[in-house]
Amino acid sequence: KELDPTFYGRELSPSYTTGYPFVSIGNPTREPCNEGCDLQCWTGFTNSDFLVQPARERLDYANSQFYYMFWLNPNGSDDGDVVFSRDGIAGGNNGRIMCYFNDDRIRVDMTEYGGSSYHGMTTNQHRVRQKREWIHVCLVRTGSDGGGQLQFYLNGQHDKSVTLNSTSNGTQSGNELSGIGVLTIGANANGGNPLDKGKIAMFRSGKREIPSDEIAQIYADELPMFSPHTKCSFFGDSDNTNGIAHDQNTGILHVGTSAGRSEFDGFVRINNTTDSITQAISAAGGVVIEE
Numbered sequence: 462k463e464l465d466p467t468f469y470g471r472e473l474s475p476s477y478t479t480g481y482p483f484v485s486i487g488n489p490t491r492e493p494c495n496e497g498c499d500l501q502c503w504t505g506f507t508n509s510d511f512l513v514q515p516a517r518e519r520l521d522y523a524n525s526q527f528y529y530m531f532w533l534n535p536n537g538s539d540d541g542d543v544v545f546s547r548d549g550i551a552g553g554n555n556g557r558i559m560c561y562f563n564d565d566r567i568r569v570d571m572t573e574y575g576g577s578s579y580h581g582m583t584t585n586q587h588r589v590r591q592k593r594e595w596i597h598v599c600l601v602r603t604g605s606d607g608g609g610q611l612q613f614y615l616n617g618q619h620d621k622s623v624t625l626n627s628t629s630n631g632t633q634s635g636n637e638l639s640g641i642g643v644l645t646i647g648a649n650a651n652g653g654n655p656l657d658k659g660k661i662a663m664f665r666s667g668k669r670e671i672p673s674d675e676i677a678q679i680y681a682d683e684l685p686m687f688s689p690h691t692k693c694s695f696f697g698d699s700d701n702t703n704g705i706a707h708d709q710n711t712g713i714l715h716v717g718t719s720a721g722r723s724e725f726d727g728f729v730r731i732n733n734t735t736d737s738i739t740q741a742i743s744a745a746g747g748v749v750i751e752e
Contacts, residue, residue: 483512483664489647494532494595494662497690499730502534502662506647506655514644521642526609526670529560530599530679532687534660535592538562542590543653544661547642558642560600561653562590569600569611571625582623584613595662595687597680603670617680619673662687685729696723696733704742704751715749717742722751 489512490505503512533544539562546559557579559570566583567590589596599614604625613620646664648655663683686693695702697720704717714725717738724732736751743750 483514483644483646486511486513492660494534494660494687495689495691498687499692499694500662500686502532502660503647504536504660506657506659508648508650508655511648511655512646516643522668525668526602526604527666527668528599528601528671529558529664529666530597530671530676531664532595532662532683533598534595535562535590536658536660537593538590538656538659539654540564540590541654542656542659543647543649544656544659545644545646545664546649546651546653547644548649548651559649559653561649565590567598567613571611580623580626582611582613582621584615585621586615589615595684597683599671599676599679601671601676614673614676617677682727685727692730693725693728694730696721696730696735703738704740706742706744706749708744708747708749710746711744713744715742715744715751717751722749 487507487510488505489503489510491501491503494500494502529545531545542562544560544562544567546557546561548557548559557570557572561568561570563581563583565588566586568581568583570579570581572579597614597616599612601612601614602625603609603612609625611623611625613622644666646661647659685691695716695718697718699718699720701718702716703719704715704722706715707713708715712726713731716723716725719737719739721733721735722738722742723730738751740752
């Protein structure tokens with residue numbers, strides 16, 4: 462999700478604040494992140510099957526701080542496979558951010574609006590491309606126009622800082638017809654190869670600098686959802702919440718729908734009942750009252 466500075470999203474879905482959803486081009490595959498998981502991912506990318514978020518002025522980060530965050534399972538990807546890119550519609554020198562596998566590392570190329578060169582930066586950690594497990598990736602641009610750094614985080618830990626130069630700092634400008642980048646996930650029409658083996662989940666981006674402690678917390682909170690047979694959705698078919706309560710003593714969140722009451726420890730559903738909740742829930746000290 463694209464979110465304002467007080468929120469961050471945790472799924473690939475319509476935007477919280479902008480209302481600009483990702484669009485599926487062709488038929489990329491949506492499947493569970495692991496055996497029996499509720500959490501879904503996207504895979505099966507080709508040059509004709511990928512995800513796109515159209516250009517919008519609200520999504521123009523200009524020369525501000527920004528971040529890109531996602532979960533990635535390289536699954537033995539090939540050198541040159543593209544994870545995501547953001548290109549100006551008019552092409553040429555309208556600003557570009559491209560993330561792809563270079564050798565066995567994650568690489569990011571950035572140019573500024575009107576720039577004719579690019580700045581290529583790679584992670585310190587190597588053998589990322591060959592992994593067949595889920596990796597949390599966060600790219601954060603700090604500072605302002607003409608300076609700043611690109612920060613790499615892998616699995617909640619700081620991996621590398623790269624000082625940006627004044628002509629290749631990833632800024633974009635213009636309007637919805639030129640300059641502002643179209644965000645493409647899983648392929649890029651202007652270069653590289655599609656991510657035909659890899660998998661992507663919970664992609665998000667925003668116009669702010671995320672501090673390192675928050676990145677570490679997001680990683681720790683979301684990691685359990687990727688374990689086999691993990692449930693993270695409401696029990697049953699209903700999404701309409703009729704009651705919700707947080708037990709401050711146990712830390713368990715209780716959510717009631719017409720299908721029953723779901724109990725969550727963090728993002729993971731650990732238990733459920735099948736008695737319909739029609740009005741309210743109250744929970745304290747491990748005792749739950751519902752109606």
